[in-house]
Amino acid sequence: GFIFQVASFQGVAVRSLSTSSPHDHPEHGRLVYKGNLAKTVLGVKFFSYSTSIFNLFMMPYIMLKSGIGVESLLVQGAFYGLIGIFTFVTPVTLHLLTKGYVIRLYYKDEVDTYTAITYNAILAEKATVFHQKDVKIPDISKMFTTFYAKTKSMLVNPMLFPNPQDYNHLMGYDKSSIFKFEDLEAVKEAD
Numbered sequence: 001g002f003i004f005q006v007a008s009f010q011g012v013a014v015r016s017l018s019t020s021s022p023h024d025h026p027e028h029g030r031l032v033y034k035g036n037l038a039k040t041v042l043g044v045k046f047f048s049y050s051t052s053i054f055n056l057f058m059m060p061y062i063m064l065k066s067g068i069g070v071e072s073l074l075v076q077g078a079f080y081g082l083i084g085i086f087t088f089v090t091p092v093t094l095h096l097l098t099k100g101y102v103i104r105l106y107y108k109d110e111v112d113t114y115t116a117i118t119y120n121a122i123l124a125e126k127a128t129v130f131h132q133k134d135v136k137i138p139d140i141s142k143m144f145t146t147f148y149a150k151t152k153s154m155l156v157n158p159m160l161f162p163n164p165q166d167y168n169h170l171m172g173y174d175k176s177s178i179f180k181f182e183d184l185e186a187v188k189e190a191d
Contacts, residue, residue: 028115028127029108032166033156038103045098045123048091055087095121097144100153107166114170116154128152135172147171 025031035041099118103125106115112132120126130149137147145153147170161167168174 025106025115028106029113030106031104032107032163032170033102033105033161035101035103035157036160037101041098041101041103042119042123045091045094045119048094049123052087052091055083059083100144100155102154102156105156105170107170114149116149118154128154132169132172135170137171 099120102116102118104117106117107113108115114130114132116128116130117125118128128149130152134150135147138145142153144155146156146158147154156167156170158164158167165174
């Protein structure tokens with residue numbers, strides 16, 4: 001019985017591997033976008049983090065060997081400052097710049113919701129679910145933001161949408177551009 005169970009389990013595993021791609025998540029809807037820099041972003045962040053960890057472990061050793069502790073406070077301060085920048089500022093800055101980079105974007109037609117997969121601070125995938133009506137386009141073009149999902153900035157490359165209609169719907173470009181009179185009045189009142 002046990003050998004049969006193992007064999008049947010292997011059969012199921014092989015079948016599921018061959019039929020579905022690793023990015024198939026039916027619970028999120030259909031895959032409408034895949035960022036082509038996902039591996040690069042992950043690699044750069046991982047390299048930055050590992051360098052920082054290495055610096056933290058090497059700092060006491062370098063100070064001991066170089067005798068920098070004996071030198072003036074100014075030299076010590078400058079040394080700590082320089083190491084500190086590379087150890088903490090670089091990874092934090094990298095994370096702030098890349099946290100909105102969308103690795104994959106799924107869309108559920110029946111409920112008009114999107115699931116954006118991004119990397120969090122510890123390099124794990126994070127899913128953000130939002131509705132099309134939550135999408136806000138920044139007034140002025142921002143360097144690392146294509147749109148806001150509620151308050152979270154997201155970065156996508158419009159050229160990487162296999163179906164341009166999916167991008168137009170995400171951004172709300174497919175909605176009628178004819179304003180109703182009430183909408184214009186609301187805009188005037190807001191101003």
